[in-house]
Amino acid sequence: MKNTINKTKDLEEFLKKKINSENKKYIDLFFKKKTMQIKNNKIIYPEIKELKEETEYINKKIKELKKNIHYWQKEKNNAHKYHKIIPLYMLLNKKFWKHKIKSLVDKEYKKDLQESKLEDIVLMDPQYKNLFNTFLIDPDYRQKLKETINNSIVYKNSQIGDYSKKKQEFKEKNAEHKIAQLKIKLEEQIIKKKINSKIIEIIKKL
Secondary structure (H helix, E strand, C coil): CEEEECCHHHHHHHHHHHCCHHHHHHHHHHCCCCCEEEECCEEEECCHHHHHHHHHHHHHHHHHHHHHHHHHHHHHHHHHHHHHHHHHHHHCCHHHHHHHHHHHHCHHHHHHHHHCCCCHHHHCCHHHHHHHHHHHHCHHHHHHHHHHHHHCCCCCCCCHHHHHHHHHHHHHHHHHHHHHHHHHHHHHHHHHHHHHHHHHHHHHHC
8 A cells, every 4th residue: 555745744754763854854845846655664756766867867957057157157257357358458459559659640530539538448349349440540430430429328428438348347247147046046956966865865775
């Protein structure tokens, strides 16, 4: 005759001293979603084979979650140090020196530069590469850019560099949020793995 157990208390009575306080914590979690079946004083459900298969699946999820956490950690680090990298990038870029020389000898270029509120650290930002290349050689483009920057709501009371900085700050905060969510999921999977290990351990003792 089968005896279905769906409460920790009933299992404790069945197992008596075989379940300690540490095991009980995981048994409580197990019974939130599952039951056990007892026959002839043996646990016949869940089967060890089934629990091991489930554990293999959990291991895959843990590996995947750790990989995703590593990815978002890298994204967070890149966003955090983004503007710290630009100064070095500037010094190694030939166009940067061409731009600096032009800003010294070309009065119109210097004026366009000032009115566009474009700092060197912005012009050399890789995400503004096309903007910089065109700005460097095209007076008409510089004029249109000035009008856009000075009339745009986005840049009205700030510089384009401020927008770039806020964008990186958003990326960093978004990465932090993703990491926090993934860590919660990872902890859930680790607990599930521990539950399975404890259940297997208990079944083997009977």
